Amino acid sequence: MSLPAVELIGVSYGYPDATPALRGVELRIAAGEAVAVVGANGAGKSTLLLHLNGLLLPSAGEVRICGLTVTHKTLAEVRRRVGFVFQDADDQLFMPTVHDDVAFGPLNQGLPANEVQARVQAALEAVDAAHLAGRAPYRLSGGEKRAAAIAGVLAMQPSILVLDEPSSGLDPAGRRRLIDLLRSFKQTRVIATHDLDLALEVCQRVLVMHEGEVLADGTPAELFCDHDLLRRCQLEPPRSAGRAGTFAAMDALDYAELAQTLVASRQNVSPRRLIEPGPDAVQLDRIFAAAAAAPDHGEITPWRFVIVPADERARLGEVVFARALIDRDPNATHDQIDEARRKAQRGPLLMLAIARLGAADRDIPAVERLLSLGCAVQNMQLVAHAMGLGCGLTGGQALASPRMRELFELADGEVPVCWINFGTVVGNRTGRQRPAPGQFVSSL
Amino acid sequence: MTRLATVLNDLRSFDEFAARDTALTRFDPRAKLVATLSFIVVVVSFDRYSVAALLPLALFPVVLAAQAQLPARLLLRMLCLASPFALMIGILNPALDRAPMLALQGVAIGGGWVSFAAILLRFGLTASAALVLVAGTGMQPLCAALARLGAPTVFTMQLLFLYRYLFVLASEADRMSTASRLRGAGPARLGLAGYASLLGHLLLRAIGRAQRIHGAMLARGFDGTISLIDTRRWRSVDTLFVCGWCSFFVCARIVDLPNVIGALLVQATT
Numbered sequence: 001m002s003l004p005a006v007e008l009i010g011v012s013y014g015y016p017d018a019t020p021a022l023r024g025v026e027l028r029i030a031a032g033e034a035v036a037v038v039g040a041n042g043a044g045k046s047t048l049l050l051h052l053n054g055l056l057l058p059s060a061g062e063v064r065i066c067g068l069t070v071t072h073k074t075l076a077e078v079r080r081r082v083g084f085v086f087q088d089a090d091d092q093l094f095m096p097t098v099h100d101d102v103a104f105g106p107l108n109q110g111l112p113a114n115e116v117q118a119r120v121q122a123a124l125e126a127v128d129a130a131h132l133a134g135r136a137p138y139r140l141s142g143g144e145k146r147a148a149a150i151a152g153v154l155a156m157q158p159s160i161l162v163l164d165e166p167s168s169g170l171d172p173a174g175r176r177r178l179i180d181l182l183r184s185f186k187q188t189r190v191i192a193t194h195d196l197d198l199a200l201e202v203c204q205r206v207l208v209m210h211e212g213e214v215l216a217d218g219t220p221a222e223l224f225c226d227h228d229l230l231r232r233c234q235l236e237p238p239r240s241a242g243r244a245g246t247f248a249a250m251d252a253l254d255y256a257e258l259a260q261t262l263v264a265s266r267q268n269v270s271p272r273r274l275i276e277p278g279p280d281a282v283q284l285d286r287i288f289a290a291a292a293a294a295p296d297h298g299e300i301t302p303w304r305f306v307i308v309p310a311d312e313r314a315r316l317g318e319v320v321f322a323r324a325l326i327d328r329d330p331n332a333t334h335d336q337i338d339e340a341r342r343k344a345q346r347g348p349l350l351m352l353a354i355a356r357l358g359a360a361d362r363d364i365p366a367v368e369r370l371l372s373l374g375c376a377v378q379n380m381q382l383v384a385h386a387m388g389l390g391c392g393l394t395g396g397q398a399l400a401s402p403r404m405r406e407l408f409e410l411a412d413g414e415v416p417v418c419w420i421n422f423g424t425v426v427g428n429r430t431g432r433q434r435p436a437p438g439q440f441v442s443s444l
Numbered sequence: 445m446t447r448l449a450t451v452l453n454d455l456r457s458f459d460e461f462a463a464r465d466t467a468l469t470r471f472d473p474r475a476k477l478v479a480t481l482s483f484i485v486v487v488v489s490f491d492r493y494s495v496a497a498l499l500p501l502a503l504f505p506v507v508l509a510a511q512a513q514l515p516a517r518l519l520l521r522m523l524c525l526a527s528p529f530a531l532m533i534g535i536l537n538p539a540l541d542r543a544p545m546l547a548l549q550g551v552a553i554g555g556g557w558v559s560f561a562a563i564l565l566r567f568g569l570t571a572s573a574a575l576v577l578v579a580g581t582g583m584q585p586l587c588a589a590l591a592r593l594g595a596p597t598v599f600t601m602q603l604l605f606l607y608r609y610l611f612v613l614a615s616e617a618d619r620m621s622t623a624s625r626l627r628g629a630g631p632a633r634l635g636l637a638g639y640a641s642l643l644g645h646l647l648l649r650a651i652g653r654a655q656r657i658h659g660a661m662l663a664r665g666f667d668g669t670i671s672l673i674d675t676r677r678w679r680s681v682d683t684l685f686v687c688g689w690c691s692f693f694v695c696a697r698i699v700d701l702p703n704v705i706g707a708l709l710v711q712a713t714t
Contacts, residue, residue: 050659053663055662055663076667079663079664079665083663084663086659086660086663088656091653091656091657091659092657094657096459096462096463096584100584100672105664107670134463152664156665
């Protein structure tokens with residue numbers, strides 16, 4: 001069995017003023033995991049993080065990084081493996097230029113100049129900040145500073161990334177770029193944050209901290225729907241938690257039946273009625289009833305259908321439209337994004353995501369979680385790419401998204417993809433062909 | 445903009461000149477450092493009443509500032525910032541040394557006034573040369589040059605940290621000053637106790653910030669020395685730079701250039 005990337009065994013820590021910050025924390029994080037540490041102010045999140053690269057050493061217990069116990073003797077090696085991004089980027093950027101700052105870590109590792117240059121270039125490109133190399137850190141915007149701070153850590157090529165409140169102080173566009181960036185990393189990620197939406201989008205696992213203890217440890221979908229837990233820890237459910245809850249509730253449904261129901265509904269329910277105002281509970285009951293009388297659609301049982309209710313749909317539409325707009329025009333202004341959101345609320349967006357159940361080793365909960373994030377285009381891409389699943393998404397400007405096109409290019413020949421507008425096929429595979437009505441299930 | 449903010453802005457602008465590609469930045473930092481140190485040694489070697497003899501040496505900071513494309517106004521503002529120290533050193537000279545030394549238009553000028561002027565002039569020359577050196581080189585390469593010339597690491601590190609924390613301190617002071625002004629406590633209303641509290645908080649905040657920065661440095665493998673990428677090589681033009689300026693300094697020290705030039709002018713006109 002491989003060693004955990006991070007292991008805390010009975011870790012306690014008290015500050016000099018006798019405030020206990022950590023109380024017997026037990027924790028194991030596997031390599032490659034993305035873990036969010038959430039909790040109210042003073043819950044011990046930052047203290048926990050500071051233990052991961054030896055900036056604090058435990059009063060009791062043991063911290064192990066890739067099996068290496070953190071002590072004064074192992075600090076250099078631990079810090080080589082663990083990259084720490086501080087909450088305030090101003091604290092981290094202390095060299096005269098971004099280039100010098102990013103080079104600081106690799107130079108401390110004793111690397112030759114050409115290797116340092118290569119790493120600096122690669123790290124800056126990874127965070128899309130190569131153009132900032134010659135700039136003074138204090139002249140950068142908040143998002144640029146955050147990118148430079150992350151580049152400074154990436155240049156050291158750590159196997160574990162620790163980030164303290166990475167989204168604090170960022171505007172929505174900067175926050176979105178950060179989320180995309182964090183999701184693109186393959187390293188083990190430990191992220192302390194109050195931004196539960198970020199945790200939901202980036203992490204597969206959440207630790208809820210309260211008064212120096214890990215109170216809960218589970219998936220975002222589980223924990224963020226536990227309102228009692230969140231209230232107790234003085235947290236608010238993320239805005240997208242409703243989606244997570246919706247999909248958790250979907251687990252109780254018989255997907256095969258639901259699939260048949262939806263197919264049957266094409267004949268019995270007007271697509272427009274499904275789109276606007278959307279399938280509420282009564283309509284769904286009608287659909288289910290219609291399905292009972294529908295012919296047997298045995299071949300569609302391998303498909304898993306997920307319905308997003310009308311009240312969630314508008315929000316999902318916002319995400320899709322805003323993302324599509326940003327994908328098309330990275331310099332889109334807030335006004336333009338707002339206008340896109342308003343359009344999204346009016347437009348007939350598809351709110352049906354379809355994922356194919358595949359081999360047993362595929363991570364279905366992860367697919368659900370990704371889908372639950374509002375059918376964001378990159379989620380679909382991720383799903384299709386990582387798990388070989390076919391996913392469908394359509395609606396207005398989302399079709400024009402380069403990422404969407406990228407998904408279809410990626411999927412063509414490998415992963416069946418279908419765009420469905422609630423019962424109406426609008427394209428398949430790369431979108432170049434338009435299958436006949438009724439063909440959409442069998443063609444997949 | 446508050447006065448502190450203006451100072452901070454000046455400091456940052458000054459710092460950014462080093463990143464530009466100018467005639468001065470292209471020279472090896474060691475060449476500029478050696479030339480400037482030689483200049484300072486020569487300037488302070490003049491006796492306390494030398495004023496006119498120092499004037500030709502102003503050529504060095506003026507030429508370097510022009511090479512660095514440093515605006516005169518910015519340089520003067522930075523000089524003004526440091527000038528109180530020079531004023532404090534020399535301010536008592538006119539009172540303590542009243543022996544007449546010069547007569548201008550029949551007015552006797554005491555030795556104290558002459559030495560005061562010499563102190564100010566020496567301050568102006570040395571400080572401007574040092575400022576131009578920093579603006580035309582950058583503190584980081586300058587410290588690397590010092591290290592390569594054999595200066596102890598502890599000294600270069602202290603210099604780097606001092607420079608870095610100058611910005612931290614100014615930035616914290618500016619924030620606190622702005623917060624204080626926004627709540628109606630202008631300079632007149634703050635009072636002595638208010639200023640004392642402000643300074644105390646400034647110190648504590650600066651210490652806290654410094655600790656966080658130090659933590660961030662440790663997290664990226666800092667072990668007591670800051671390594672720098674220094675691929676620059678000494679070229680013949682650097683040798684020329686040092687030799688040329690040092691020759692000029694020696695010449696200005698040995699020969700009373702103003703007198704010589706004056707004599708030549710008188711000879712030419714008569």
